[in-house]
Amino acid sequence: MMTRLDQNLTQQTAHMAAPHAVVVGAGLGGLASAMRLGAKGYRVTVIDRLDMPGGRGSALYREGHRFDLGPTIVTVPQTLRELWSACGRDFDADVDLRALDPFYEIRWDDGSTFRATGDTGAMRAEVARLSPSDLPGYDKFLKDSEARYAFGFEDLGRRSMHKFTDLLKVLPTFAMMRADRSVYAHACKRVRDDRLRMALSFHPLFIGGDPLHVTSMYILVSYLEKEFGVHYAMGGVAAIARAMADVVEGQGGTVQLDTEVDEILIKDGTARGVKLQNGAIIAADIVVSNADAGHTYDRLLRNAPRRRWTTPRLKRTRWSMGLYVWYFGTKGTRDMWGDVGHHTILNAPRYMGLLQDIFMKGRLSDDMSLYIHRPSVTDPTVAPDGDDTFYVLSPVPHLGHENGVDWAQEEEPYREKMLAILEAQCLPGLSGRITVQETFTPDTFRDRYLSPLGTGFSIEPRILQSAWFRPHNISEEAKGLYLVGAGTHPGAGLPGVISSAEVLGKLVPDAATVTS
Structure with missing residues (x-):
């Protein structure tokens, strides 16, 4: 009769014999x-150069404050629940997700505001308060958004688009939905009030896109928010990352931190493993790169022949904007600034002009739009008792523009400008309350995340850089090589990167069918 020890040894032996990813x-x-991959039977090794899992979804800890470095909200939580379910686990048993209401508040310099919620009636009331004549157009916009969600996210976003025939099949739908029109142009088609045009078109900035040029397919976010809500994970997105790493390790996988991959090894046109910065080689049956697609092709595959994603091709690519992020903690402010909720967006006097400065001219403007994250109103663990933790983000040009921004010179002046805006518009007395702070510039994104041009979100999601035109989840440059993450199909944002792994799962054969 087989003992429990015998069963464990048998399982361990079988696991070690499984194909290695x-x-x-x-x-x-x-x-x-x-x-x-673990759920499909692979023996998995994850390698990352940071000291904690999560990548841009990791965190910094300073003097009792936890600063969530990247994503701050969870939308379409069913993608996470489905991921956990595929692994035989319960997401809600591992992560405490809280629905937010309102989702966020938008503020303009004229004093007007717009509160976004999941309640259609409340949203229509907000529209009517700003511009009653735009209600019919807003209703049409919501229907447009729902149609694009069904097609763009549930269909295209959850299957591979690596075959040119896949593109040909969807071109008629793209044409019917006017995918050639920008998000901003579509908002202008439906509403006339400039504030509403901004409120309905700014969402691409959360995935690195210029609303003036990103395909109108991305208006799907308005439906996505309303239908599934905006959520916050207690412990931040870093808690989700840690829970994911726990699942991987529970499957028998390894998460190897403080280790950098120097090269993906290709032999006879097939990915055979990776070489680390210290020269060590790890053999593999398949390789999946979650590094930025640009870094993957231009650096990790520098010694392999490339047909499509060559260095000249990557130089012609349009990249997302950079980010300036100021993380700071404040003393004794938990009961102050009562009108500042979990998410607040402050708009600069210019909308179109500022977008052109950021994306087209590569110019750092004196005015700025700010996204303020104040998680301490929902999660008291982010700061000491009575204190607050803030994350304030400003979109800025990436590092690739001619006569680009010198952040060694501009970092502190820009922070001072940001401080003046915050004190004047929503956080009076802020300068006297700050106890700890950290800033990330595009230089930081380049150095910490190996992000090309210091971009915040990799390749910009324009029409000719989406779907088939975007780096594919299965690489055409080498067999056994796959790509996931913000720079690949379907795109940036938490739902996008989680869906890229779902697509991967459909492309990679079960381990039982693979021989080493």
């Missing part, structure tokens, strides 16, 4: 991919 990068896309 190496995942480069422990970002959310990489961790989700590792979970999917």
Whole structure:
């Protein structure tokens, strides 16, 4: 009769004999991919250069404050629940997700505001308060958004788009839905009030896109928010990343931190493993890169022939904007600034002009739009008792523009401008309350995340850089090589990177069918 020890030894032996998958990068896309591969029977090793899992979804800890470095909200939570379910686990048993209401408040310099919620009646009332004549157009916009969600997210976003025939099949639908029109142009088609045009078109900024040029397919976010809500994970997105790593390790996988991959090894046109910065080689049956797609092709595959994603091709690519993020803690302010909720957006006097400065001219403007994250109103663990933790983000040009921003010179002056805006518009007395702070500039994104041009979200999601035109989840440059994450199909944002791993799971054969 087989004892429990015998059973464990048999299982361990079988696991060690399973095909080996190496995942480069422990970002959310990489961790989700590792979970999917573990569920398919692979022996998985995840490698990341940071000291904690999560990539841009990791955190910093300073003097009792936890600063969530990247994503701050969870939308379409069913993608996470489905991921956990595929691994035989219960997401809600591992992560405490809280629905937010309102989702966020938008403020303009004229004093007007717009509160976004999941209640259609409340949203229509907000529209009517700003511009009653725009109600019919807003209703049409919501219907437009729902149609694009069904097609763009539930259909295209959850299957591979690596075959040109896949593109040909969807072109008629793209044409019918006017995918050539920008998000901002579509908002202008439906409403006339400039404030509403901004409120209905700014969402691409959360995935690195210029609303003036990103395909109108991305108006799907308005439906996505309303239908599934905006959520916050207690402990921040870093808690989700840690829970993902726990699932991977529970499957028998390994998450190897403080380790950098120097090269993906290609032999006879097939990915065979990776070489680390210290020269060590890890063999693999398949390799999945969650590193930025640009870094993957231009750096990790620098010694392999490339047909499509060559260095000249990457130089012609349009990249997302950069980010300036100021993280700071404040003393004794938990009961202050009562009108500032979990998410607040402050708009600069210019909308179109500022977008052109950021994306087209590469110019750092004196005015700025700010996204304020104040998680301490929902999660008291982010700061000491009575204190607050803040994250304030400003979109800025990436590092690739001619005569680009010198952040060594501009970092502190820009922070001072940001402070003046915050004190004047929503956080009076802020300067006397700050106890700890940290800033990330595009230089930081380049150095910490190996992000090309220091971008915040990799490749910009324009029409000719989406779907088939975007780096594919299965690489055409080498067999056994797969890509996931923000720079790949379907795109940036938490739902996008989680879906890229779902697509991966459909492309990679079960381990039982693979021979080493």
